[in-house]
Amino acid sequence: MKTSTFEKLTEDKQIAILDAAAGVFAQKGYFQAGILELCTATGISNGAMYKYFENKQGLYITVARRTMELLQTAANRMAAGQMNIWQRMQRILEEVVPFTTLYRDYFIVYMDLGSPSMDIFAAELSDDFERQSFVFFCRLIEEARLNGEIRPGIATETAAYFLDNHLMLFAFSCVSKHYDRRFHQYFAKDAELLESDQKIRLIMQSFRQLLG
Secondary structure, three states: OOOHHHHOOOHHHHHHHHHHHHHHHHHHOOOOOOHHHHHHHHOOOHHHHHHHOOOHHHHHHHHHHHHHHHHHHHHHHHHOOOOOHHHHHHHHHHHHHHHHHHOHHHHHHHHHOOOHHHHHHHHHHHHHHHHHHHHHHHHHHHHHHHOOOOOOOOOHHHHHHHHHHHHHHHHHHOOOHHHHHHHHHHHOOOOOOOOHHHHHHHHHHHHHHHHO
């Protein structure tokens, strides 16, 4: 992938280009996003586009890698400090809202990697992050069990899967009407649209029912 020329740009210029490209990919999807549209949005010429990136795929991979970097930075911040499992999950859920607001387009790019049509990118872009997420939740569960914070009999992988899926549903519901309705279907079927703090309270109740 032709990134050396792109990497010679200032960091602010790189981020501005990737932010604009992420907006197009989030709105149109990878396959519907056209080079002309990407050039217009990013403010660079067609010639510069192919000078910075080998092709549209190269631009998309660079955007997606920035997405993973943003997610990993947020995850590291959420993992910092000494907390019990309930405090940790509360903090993680509360961090989801500003992240999906500030980096909405990037998060939609991440969501789109779950589509079968994006399998050509999934292994290269998401496997490492997903593995780290799995290890983090397994460690969280095992530490909580040792500290007597959760029931001793629950399987580590089962509990990790439970936490991760609740987190993802909540995060997806912050940017997608479909997942927002799905959240309500499972957690508050007859309720009006819930605010984020109400969703977090329901998820924390679910965590305690399974793990506590």
